Structures are given as structure tokens and as C-alpha cells.
Amino acid sequence: MAAASVTAAPTPVHIEKRGVILDKLKDAFAKALTSLQCGACVSALVVAKDVSYLNRNWVLDAANSLCSSFKIMDQDVCKGLVYTQGPVLIESAMRAKLLSGDGKMICFQILGACPAPAITSGTLTFPKPKPTNITVKAASGNRVDVLHISDWHVDDQYVVGSNAACNKPLCCRKYADSPLVPGRAASSWGDYNCDAPVKLGQDMLKFVPTVANPSFSILTGDIPPHNVWAETREMVMAEETAAYSVMAAGISNVYPAVGNHEAAPANLMPTPNTGGDYKWLYSHLADEWARWLPADAVNSVRNYGAYTASPAPGFRIISLNTNFCYTMNFHLYGALKDYDPFGELKWFISQLQAAEDAGERVWVIGHVSPSQTDCIQNWSALYYQVVQRYSPHVIAEQFFGHSHYDEFAISYAPGAKNAQNAILTSWIAPSVTPYTDLNPGFRLYKVDTGNWNVYDSNTYVADLSKAATWDATGATPDWHLEYSAREAYGAHVPIAADQPLSPAWWHNVTSAFESNDAAFQKYWTYRGKSANRMAACTTNTSCPKEMICDMRAGKSTDTCSQPSFGLQKREDGTEYEDGPVALDVTGLRSAFGPAKKPWNRKLCGLPSI
Incomplete structure (x- = not known):
């Protein structure tokens, strides 16, 4: 033996x-x-x-x-x-x-420990030069509603009555060390420290048809909840299947994009140059999205999550996997000279060139916006070149999520950042999840079917501070119109009824923010979906100036809110305690205590949003 x-x-x-x-x-x-x-x-x-x-x-x-x-x-x-x-x-x-x-x-x-390195990704070559006399398609006068949902993050492990003020990054769950008597009991409709319970997402979808009949919907990523330290492949696949089934029962014609939470572990999506195989994820998403997408788009998703589809003649949507620029996708740091993972930008250019040749209008959708600090600067710089080449005559609008806030950003032609040079708007949608300190929300756009531009953006929210009252009275969430962008900001920058909410108009809105603090404070309230739980952004700080700078940053190199991170040593010198952090790069709620710049608190990182 x-x-x-x-x-x-x-x-x-x-x-x-x-x-x-x-x-x-x-x-x-x-x-x-x-x-x-x-x-x-x-x-x-x-x-x-x-x-x-x-x-x-x-x-x-x-x-x-x-x-x-x-x-x-x-x-x-x-x-x-x-x-x-x-x-x-x-x-x-x-x-x-x-x-x-x-x-x-x-x-x-x-x-954020080192200065921003120089951009080394170079200059792109395009199949054809940009036309000298570009024209944008005329409006048809026919307006349709389009639903924009982002950052779903519905938690099927949400437990009513569990501790909503817990010691974990995500609360309202039963953990092994949960107290017998919760510090604050989770309501059945949700809490500001938690992801959304299943019935909150269902109730939102039930509300949508009462205010609109969307022609189609866009879903800019992030389905699973924020328990990223414990997520497995099997868990995220089950969560995604459940979420898409709920959506399919409530809305139709959905065009999705891949979020960083669709991965398991979260954020980590390998590329051919880094090693690793994520065919399981893209095959799973393709199978789920097949209920909405045509066969050629489904086959494209199986490659690396990107696709193009045409909801109407003369109009197409291009869905990008922007996780290949996400700073918390650690795979990317093993091949930093691979400026275009999977050749996605090359494919993107080919689709835009085909659209230009065919006289089509295009919407771009993705999860992480190239305007955000979360997008690696070399990739963002290349993307911005594409935007400048194909806007405003081909790309009509672009839509993202990830931040959980209600935001926008403007891209410009080469030269000065002014209204004349503004060429494209990034619509960054509010999250369905209230995580953290936000009301749940969604957007409805009023869109012209000729030029496919946005003529109004209506944000709807539910006031989660009333959740205990809803439980006590048997009521349901008070979904309501928070604001119309045209009405709210048109009061400061008048706009004709037959004109879209153009990039030039949005630039003028940012100018109004500079000169009128009341206008800016209106934006600040809406950015947090009227939960009024964000830190103040007052003129005696650098906050308003930084926020307006970020609105005018279509690429991450132009933002004024750069990554920053820090810890503070205890006075006794024996160990480290919670200390200041300017940008919550990890995404942990108060993981490092009060922020030097609390208005910049991130909600997506590790444990990642």
C-alpha cells in the first residue's frame, strides 16, 4: 500500500x-x-x-x-x-x-495619492473626416416618452424589521451578529441605509404607466445589491434573472447596459490582455436580454456586453460596456497600455460611421459615464475624441448612471467651453435604490422622433422619510413628479417650446448657477432627489465651483473633483480610527468618517456601487 x-x-x-x-x-x-x-x-x-x-x-x-x-x-x-x-x-x-x-x-x-499622469492614449484615426457643413435632423413634432431606470439594486435579502443602522456597508439584512433589538427597524418600503426591498421596485414599475406610456425604456446598469464582499456568481445570476423578470412584467422594449455590479466579484471584468474569462456573464446577460433585443444584438452581447439596436427607422441605440474604463476594475491595471480593451472603441467608431453614412441618429447608453472620475483618464480621453467627431449630427444624446445622483455633464467641441461649442449632453440618471441617503427615483424623457433629442426630463421620486407612516397606515409610496428640467431651469434660462434641452442650453444653465445661488441650490436639492440628506454645498466653500466645473466636464480629465482618500491616526498613536476622506473611493458609507469635501461622497466603489 x-x-x-x-x-x-x-x-x-x-x-x-x-x-x-x-x-x-x-x-x-x-x-x-x-x-x-x-x-x-x-x-x-x-x-x-x-x-x-x-x-x-x-x-x-x-x-x-x-x-x-x-x-x-x-x-x-x-x-x-x-x-x-x-x-x-x-x-x-x-x-x-x-x-x-x-x-x-x-x-x-x-x-488620488499621485498627481494625474499625462494622457498617453494618443490620437484616434477615423474612417472619414468630420463633414464641414454638418446639419442635424429636423424635429418631427411627434413626441414620445422614454423611461430611464438606473442602479436598480433591489435586495431580495432585505428583511423587514431588521437593523437599518447596522455596522455593515449594507443594512436591512439579517447578519450573524445582528442585534436582537435593532437600533432602527427597517420599514417594509426601504431605508436610506439600505438597498431597495423587492416590493419598492415592483411598486415603482406599477406607478410608471399611471403617468406615461413609454415608447421604450433604457436601463443603464447595476442590478445586484451592495453586499459585494459576499456575492458569488450564482447569487448575481439569480438576482439578475429575478430583476429582469420583474421588469419584463412591468415595462416593455428595454435596452439595457452592463453595470459594474453585474460582475462577480463586483467590478472585475477581465480583458483579453489581462487574462480571465467572463463568457459566463455575457452569455447570461445575452440570454436574459434576448426577451428585448434582436438576435444580432444578443449575439453581440455574448462577446463583451456591447451591442447596437434600432428601436425605430433612422435611429439606433449603442450600448457600451464602460466597465472597461472603471477605476475599480482592477484587471485594467495589469495592461494599462491597452487603451481600448476588446477593441470596443474601434467597434463604436465603426457603428457611428455606419450611422453617419446612413443619416441615422444615435443614442449612447452605458453605466459609468466617461465624464466621471471613476473612468480611467486615458480611455475617457479617447472616448471624448469620438464624441467630438460624431456630435452633434450623429450622436443625439448619451445616458449613464452609476453615481446614484441626478446629474448631467456637457461635452464640447475643441476650443473654449461656451454655449457655442457645447455639442452633447450626458444624462446621468438617479438611482432606484435609496442607497445611501437618497430617495428612490427614475426619469421620463419627452423625446422628438425626428431628431431624437430630449425636450424635457421629468424626475419622479418617492419620499422615503414617510416609509414608517406608509407601514402604519397601509399606504403605498407617494411617487410624484419631483421636477421638470424645462420648468425648473427654464425659469432661469428661458427656452422656446419648440426647442430641445440642448447642450448649449445646459451650458447656459450652468452659467445661471454661477451667478444665481438660488438656482444652484435648486439643482443641489434635485441632485439628492429631494431627500435633503446630502451635505450642504454653500458659496463659502469650493463646492459650487467644483460642481459646476464637473457639469462642464465631458471627460474625466476635466473634472475638478479628483480622487482623494485618507485616514487619520488616533491621538494615542496605537491604531487608526475613522478619518477624513475627500472622495469615498471605496464607496463605503462613512468608512473613513466625515469627508473633507462631503459634497463629493461617492456611492459606488468597494463595497461598490
Whole structure:
């Protein structure tokens, strides 16, 4: 009989070596996080890469230990995130040329620890030059309604009466350490600390037909809830199937886009140059979306999630997988010189050129907007070149989500940022989920079927502060029109009834915000969907100026809200406590305490929105 194989116990020398190395790793990580110095951040990456050649698990163990000792998250959340997200970041660091610029790029895009590197993605070549005398199709006078839903994040594990003020990134669930008596009991309709319960999403879809009969709908990504430290492939597939089934029962003709939460683990979508296979996700989405999309579009989705489809003659929608520019897609850092993963932008250009040749109008939809700091700058710069080439005569509008806020951004032709040069609007939709501190909402656009431009944008919300009253009285959510963009901002920038809400008009609206604080404060209220739970954005801070700058930033290099991150050491010097963070890059609710710039709090990262 063959002897059973026996694994030798680690020698004392090996154990001692591991302990010393883990201490050095934790020191390097701590210095990077607490100092936010570029050199310290790059050094931490280099140390982690060197140790990974010995044992990758040591790097993960050090990160997990640091996460717990910093009290960044509960131990189970730390462990779940570190051991699902960490291996991809380690693999990318090992592929990257950390001392030749890649390290600084990673430290800038994730932590904001380094200055923004120069754009190196170059200049695109197009099949044909832009026509010199461009004309935009005339309006037909026929207006239709289009529904825009984003960031669904309905939680099928939502438990009524559970703790809505918990110690996890996502509350209103039963956890092993949940208290017997909740600090605040979750209502049946939702809570500002939680994702949406199933019946809130269903009720919203039931309300839509009472105010409109949408010609079609766009869904700009993010279906699963925010328990990203515990999500599995099987879980997200089941959640996506359930959500699409609910939507199919309530609305028709849906054109979806891929969100960062559709992945498992969240955010991590590999490319051909990074290794890894996500055919399971794209095949699953193709099967689910087949109820709405034509066969050729379904086949296209199976490649990497992008497709094009035509809801009406002379008009097409191009759905992009913008997760290939998402800063929290750690796969991307292993191939930073791959400026166009999967050749998606090349394909995008070919579709736009075909549309130009055919005289078609185009809508672009995606999840992460190229205008947001969450989009890697090299990719965003290339995308912006495409926008400048094919706008405004081909691309009529573009629609995104991801931020959970009600926002917009403007793209410009080369030259000054003024009304004359404004060529395209990015409509960034409010989320269905109230996560966090937002009312649930959706948009209805009034669209002309000749030029396919937006003539009004109506945002509907439900006031979640009344959730306990709804439960007590047996009422349902008070879905109502929060505002009409034409009416709200037309009061400050008048617009003729036969004119669309054009990029030039939106630029003039931002000018009104500069000169009229009351107009800006109106926007600020609507940005948070009238929940009135966001930090103030007052003229005695840099907030209004930064927000207006961001509205005029069609690409991430132009934003004034750059990534930033920080921790603060306790006075006793023994461990680290919650400290200031300018942009909540991790997406954790108050993970690092009050923000230096609380108006910039992000709701999507790790645990990721």
C-alpha cells in the first residue's frame, strides 16, 4: 500500500520569515494610506509585488489584517473583499511596470495619492473626416416618452424589521451578529441605509404607466445589491434573472447596459490582455436580454456586453460596456497600455460611421459615464475624441448612471467651453435604490422622433422619510413628479417650446448657477432627489465651483473633483480610527468618517456601487 502523502509543517524559520514580512507589508500599506504620498503609495505596491513572488497569500493576509486593525470594516467584510478583490489587484501589480509610470497611474486612479499622469492614449484615426457643413435632423413634432431606470439594486435579502443602522456597508439584512433589538427597524418600503426591498421596485414599475406610456425604456446598469464582499456568481445570476423578470412584467422594449455590479466579484471584468474569462456573464446577460433585443444584438452581447439596436427607422441605440474604463476594475491595471480593451472603441467608431453614412441618429447608453472620475483618464480621453467627431449630427444624446445622483455633464467641441461649442449632453440618471441617503427615483424623457433629442426630463421620486407612516397606515409610496428640467431651469434660462434641452442650453444653465445661488441650490436639492440628506454645498466653500466645473466636464480629465482618500491616526498613536476622506473611493458609507469635501461622497466603489 502506498504511503499517504504528508504535507510538512512550516519550519520555525519560515513562520518567523512570514511574520517579519507581514509586518513590513502592513507598515508599507499603512504609510501609503495615512500619508497619501505618491512615493509611499508606489513603494507599497512594489513591496506587495516583491512579496507576491514569494507568496501571494501573505499580501492578502497583510491587507486583511490592516483592514481589521484600521477598523475600516467588520472582519467578515474585510475578509470577503480582500480575498475576492485582492488577487486580481495583485495579479495586475505583478504584470504592471510599477516604476515606469504604472505605479503612479494606479495610485492616482484608486487613491488620488499621485498627481494625474499625462494622457498617453494618443490620437484616434477615423474612417472619414468630420463633414464641414454638418446639419442635424429636423424635429418631427411627434413626441414620445422614454423611461430611464438606473442602479436598480433591489435586495431580495432585505428583511423587514431588521437593523437599518447596522455596522455593515449594507443594512436591512439579517447578519450573524445582528442585534436582537435593532437600533432602527427597517420599514417594509426601504431605508436610506439600505438597498431597495423587492416590493419598492415592483411598486415603482406599477406607478410608471399611471403617468406615461413609454415608447421604450433604457436601463443603464447595476442590478445586484451592495453586499459585494459576499456575492458569488450564482447569487448575481439569480438576482439578475429575478430583476429582469420583474421588469419584463412591468415595462416593455428595454435596452439595457452592463453595470459594474453585474460582475462577480463586483467590478472585475477581465480583458483579453489581462487574462480571465467572463463568457459566463455575457452569455447570461445575452440570454436574459434576448426577451428585448434582436438576435444580432444578443449575439453581440455574448462577446463583451456591447451591442447596437434600432428601436425605430433612422435611429439606433449603442450600448457600451464602460466597465472597461472603471477605476475599480482592477484587471485594467495589469495592461494599462491597452487603451481600448476588446477593441470596443474601434467597434463604436465603426457603428457611428455606419450611422453617419446612413443619416441615422444615435443614442449612447452605458453605466459609468466617461465624464466621471471613476473612468480611467486615458480611455475617457479617447472616448471624448469620438464624441467630438460624431456630435452633434450623429450622436443625439448619451445616458449613464452609476453615481446614484441626478446629474448631467456637457461635452464640447475643441476650443473654449461656451454655449457655442457645447455639442452633447450626458444624462446621468438617479438611482432606484435609496442607497445611501437618497430617495428612490427614475426619469421620463419627452423625446422628438425626428431628431431624437430630449425636450424635457421629468424626475419622479418617492419620499422615503414617510416609509414608517406608509407601514402604519397601509399606504403605498407617494411617487410624484419631483421636477421638470424645462420648468425648473427654464425659469432661469428661458427656452422656446419648440426647442430641445440642448447642450448649449445646459451650458447656459450652468452659467445661471454661477451667478444665481438660488438656482444652484435648486439643482443641489434635485441632485439628492429631494431627500435633503446630502451635505450642504454653500458659496463659502469650493463646492459650487467644483460642481459646476464637473457639469462642464465631458471627460474625466476635466473634472475638478479628483480622487482623494485618507485616514487619520488616533491621538494615542496605537491604531487608526475613522478619518477624513475627500472622495469615498471605496464607496463605503462613512468608512473613513466625515469627508473633507462631503459634497463629493461617492456611492459606488468597494463595497461598490
